[in-house]
Amino acid sequence: xxxxxxxxxxxxxxxxxxxxxxxxxxxxxxxxxxxxxxxxxxxxxxxxxxxxxxxxxxxxxxxxxxxxxxxxxxxxxxxxxxxxxxxxxxxxxxxxxxxxxxxxxxxxxxxxxxxxxxxxxxxxxxxxxxxxxxxxxxxxxxxxxxxxxxxxxxxxxxxxxxxxxxxxxxxxxxxxxxxxxxxxxxxxxxxxxxxxxxxxxxxxxxxxxxxxxxxxxxxxxxxxxxxxxxxxxxxxxxxxxxxxxxxxxxxxxxxxxxxxxxxxxxxxxxxxxxxxxxxxxxxxxxxxxxxxxxxxxxxxxxxxxxx
Amino acid sequence: xxxxxxxxxxxxxxxxxxxxxxxxxxxxxxxxxxxxxxxxxxxxxxxxxxxxxxxxxxxxxxxxxxxxxxxxxxxxxxxxxxxxxxxxxxxxxxxxxxxxxxxxxxxxxxxxxxxxxxxxxxxxxxxxxxxxxxxxxxxxxxxxxxxxxxxxxxxxxxxxxxxxxxxxxxxxxxxxxxxxxxxxxxxxxxxxxxxxxxxxxxxxxxxxxxxxxxxxxxxxxxxxxxxxxxxxxxxxxxxxxxxxxxxxxxxxxxxxxxxxxxxxxxxxxxxxxxxxxx
Numbered sequence: 204x205x206x207x208x209x210x211x212x213x214x215x216x217x218x219x220x221x222x223x224x225x226x227x228x229x230x231x232x233x234x235x236x237x238x239x240x241x242x243x244x245x246x247x248x249x250x251x252x253x254x255x256x257x258x259x260x261x262x263x264x265x266x267x268x269x270x271x272x273x274x275x276x277x278x279x280x281x282x283x284x285x286x287x288x289x290x291x292x293x294x295x296x297x298x299x300x301x302x303x304x305x306x307x308x309x310x311x312x313x314x315x316x317x318x319x320x321x322x323x324x325x326x327x328x329x330x331x332x333x334x335x336x337x338x339x340x341x342x343x344x345x346x347x348x349x350x351x352x353x354x355x356x357x358x359x360x361x362x363x364x365x366x367x368x369x370x371x372x373x374x375x376x377x378x379x380x381x382x383x384x385x386x387x388x389x390x391x392x393x394x395x396x397x398x399x400x401x402x403x404x405x406x407x408x409x410x411x412x413x414x415x416x417x418x419x420x421x422x423x424x425x426x427x428x429x430x431x432x433x434x435x436x437x438x439x440x441x442x443x444x445x446x447x448x449x450x451x452x453x454x455x456x457x458x459x460x461x462x463x464x465x466x467x468x469x470x471x472x473x474x475x476x477x478x479x480x481x482x483x484x485x486x487x488x489x490x491x492x493x494x495x496x497x498x499x500x501x502x503x504x505x506x507x508x509x510x
Numbered sequence: 511x512x513x514x515x516x517x518x519x520x521x522x523x524x525x526x527x528x529x530x531x532x533x534x535x536x537x538x539x540x541x542x543x544x545x546x547x548x549x550x551x552x553x554x555x556x557x558x559x560x561x562x563x564x565x566x567x568x569x570x571x572x573x574x575x576x577x578x579x580x581x582x583x584x585x586x587x588x589x590x591x592x593x594x595x596x597x598x599x600x601x602x603x604x605x606x607x608x609x610x611x612x613x614x615x616x617x618x619x620x621x622x623x624x625x626x627x628x629x630x631x632x633x634x635x636x637x638x639x640x641x642x643x644x645x646x647x648x649x650x651x652x653x654x655x656x657x658x659x660x661x662x663x664x665x666x667x668x669x670x671x672x673x674x675x676x677x678x679x680x681x682x683x684x685x686x687x688x689x690x691x692x693x694x695x696x697x698x699x700x701x702x703x704x705x706x707x708x709x710x711x712x713x714x715x716x717x718x719x720x721x722x723x724x725x726x727x728x729x730x731x732x733x734x735x736x737x738x739x740x741x742x743x744x745x746x747x748x749x750x751x752x753x754x755x756x757x758x759x760x761x762x763x764x765x766x767x768x769x770x771x772x773x774x775x776x777x778x779x780x781x782x783x784x785x786x787x788x
Contacts, residue, residue: 256615258786281617288615292608294521301520308517309616309623350612 206233209358209390210255215264217250224250225414228264232358232392232407237384239401239408239422240394241500247414248394249289252362255392256286268358286360290367291347295336299327299346302335303353310354321349325379341372348379359383362394373400380404398500402426410500431470434463436489437480446483450476463489514618514626522630527599531592531638539581539645546577547653574651575659575674579750581646582681586744589642590692590717591710596634597693598700598709600627601781605704610786620782628774631697635689643682661750669752681749684759688743691766692717694773701780704788739769 210232217225225247232238242248253259255266257277266273271280293302300318307313322331325345335343344364351359361380365373381404383389395401401408402422409419418425437443443464447457453472458465468476473492480487522528550572604610613623659674661667669677695716699709720740723731735741742762748755 253786258611258614260783260785278617278619281615284615284617286615288611290608292611294607294609296525297521301524305517305520306612306616308513309613309618311513 206235208232209234210266210268210392212251212255213265213267215251215254215266216262217254217259218262223262223414225254225411228411228414228416230409230416230419232390234357234390235384235388236407237380237391237393237405239405240392240411241396241398241401241408242411243396246396246411248396248411249362250414251411252286252288252360252392252394256284256288256360257281258288283357284360285351285354285356285358286362287347287351287364288360288362291343293335293343293346296334298332298334299338299349300331302346303350306350306353313353317353317355321352322346324352325349326375340367341369344368344372344376348376352383356389358390358392360392360394363396364393365395365397365400377404431468431473432493433466433468433470433473433476434489434491434493435466435487436463437485437487439485442483442485443480446476446479446485450479465493511622511626514622515629518626518630519633522596522600522634525599525603528596528634530595532641534592535638535642535645538585539642539649542581542584543577543646543650543653546580546650570655570657571660571668572654573657573659574647574654575656575671575678577654578647578650578678579659579661581650582685582746585642585646586685586746589639589689590743591714593635593638593689593693594696594710594713597631597696598713599706600631600697601700601777602703602706602709603700605786605788606706608788610788614786621778624778624781628694628697628777631693632690635693636686639682639686639689643678643685647678659750663747663751667750667752669750677749680754681746684749684763685746687763687766688739688745691739691769691773694770694777698773698777698780701777701784737765739766742766 208231210230212228212230215225215228215230216223228247228251230238230240230251240248240251250259254261255268255273257273261274266280268280269283273280293299294305297305299322303313303318303321307318319328319331322328325348327342327345327349330338330342335346338346344367348361348364351361364380365376368376377400380391380393384391393401393405405422407420408422408425410417435443440459444457447454447464447466450468450472453469454466454476456467458467466476470492473490477487477490604613614620656671656674658671659669659677661669692713696709696713699712700706703709703712717740720738721743724735724738724740742765745759745762745766748759748762
């Protein structure tokens with residue numbers, strides 16, 4: 204049986220003057236999910252997250268969190284939600300502890316021991332009394348996660364939480380996300396423009412591009428399906444295509460692009476195809492497996508960058 | 511609500527810029543009052559020279575009360591600027607710092623956050639005006655002692671020494687009202703922009719333009735000027751009239767309250783509908 208849906212959006216849209224930043228977004232986040240929300244920069248991730256956290260008013264559509272409409276019962280809907288939106292900003296002239304006290308005053312029920320607990324959880328236990336202006340970007344990012352967890356929310360929304368972190372910091376944040384889901388039973392929405400980040404930690408995901416939802420489903424199902432695109436660099440061309448033609452049982456499609464052959468095939472048959480190519484004296488200089496979603500994501504990312 | 515107000519008080523009163531106005535008062539008042547003392551009443555003698563033929567002036571009229579009254583007249587033009595430093599930063603400061611994203615994702619309504627911020631603004635204005643009064647009057651009395659208070663307003667009025675202290679207290683209480691109106695306008699302009707300079711400039715711009723209309727000797731403005739809040743900024747002066755014109759004071763306070771309410775309502779309308787994009 205599928206887990207309870209704790210956040211859903213129905214036909215969510217936001218228009219700025221004549222331009223739709225987000226339109227027809229229908230998300231479904233289930234209890235216990237680490238839900239990757241993926242898309243290139245400018246795709247509409249942050250606008251969607253801001254609407255979910257009530258920073259931006261939707262132009263159309265509905266958001267329901269824990270069964271409460273965000274439009275009509277904002278307080279109830281956000282009572283069990285914590286979040287961090289884009290870069291972590293704080294009152295720089297105050298200490299981390301004082302900042303968390305102020306955040307706690309807005310939700311209520313936050314004790315000094317809880318503040319110590321979350322600071323310890325993100326590795327800032329020893330620096331809590333220092334003013335935030337003395338913090339590095341990575342430390343502010345951790346403090347951002349600490350404030351998101353402060354009221355012990357059931358749903359944690361993290362918008363690009365590894366932005367600006369060094370590789371070690373990224374690894375630690377991803378580990379923390381896994382721990383939150385596994386050991387603390389939190390449901391997490393992780394917005395990111397990094398496919399591998401989502402792949403590493405999420406169990407479900409959605410991809411947004413140009414403000415519209417492109418795909419949504421289980422990470423396993425979307426990324427590790429049987430259909431894979433394998434990029435070959437090989438010669439002679441005629442022999443390569445002849446071998447592929449004979450392997451119609453497991454090769455679906457061959458497209459020549461940028462001097463390489465992109466072969467859509469069942470991933471399990473790659474060794475068999477290689478064996479046949481070698482027997483046919485085809486010289487293979489590179490083999491690069493690419494899953495279909497990665498191909499797709501790269502294509503939308505690249506097109507966004509070109510724009 | 512108490513928690514929210516506490517949180518706003520902590521944010522406001524742990525910020526250095528909050529004390530800028532207090533610091534300026536501490537620097538300017540002693541200089542001005544020391545200058546009065548050094549000048550030794552020449553100003554008062556010049557003002558009363560024409561009266562010498564008709565009146566016999568006894569006692570010390572150049573005293574702390576007189577100097578405090580003059581200081582109040584002079585400084586009251588500049589105090590609004592100091593008020594806008596803080597009131598204009600209340601909302602715009604959060605936008606500049608990016609901390610809207612920290613506070614507005616909580617399950618507390620924007621209206622409650624706004625009320626807490628406005629209550630903190632009221633507290634700041636009351637504390638600032640009280641501080642100005644204590645420093646100005648206290649230092650003047652220490653430097654120049656007390657005596658009867660000579661007032662040049664609607665003729666000449668000499669208030670006996672025993673009748674002066676409570677009038678100063680009343681004057682400073684009344685002075686809170688126009689400062690709250692100016693703070694409310696700064697609060698309103700602060701809801702639109704994402705930097706703290708904008709509200710200061712906009713508010714002072716409004717005050718300056720309306721003050722010009724208020725004081726211009728143009729007949730066409732005679733009726734309309736009484737509706738402008740700038741016409742009532744000096745409501746505190748009425749505390750030094752005899753008898754005190756209570757009906758005029760009520761009228762001025764009503765006008766100022768209407769402007770304050772309009773500004774706060776406007777702020778609420780903008781703030782509760784604002785998309786946080788910073």
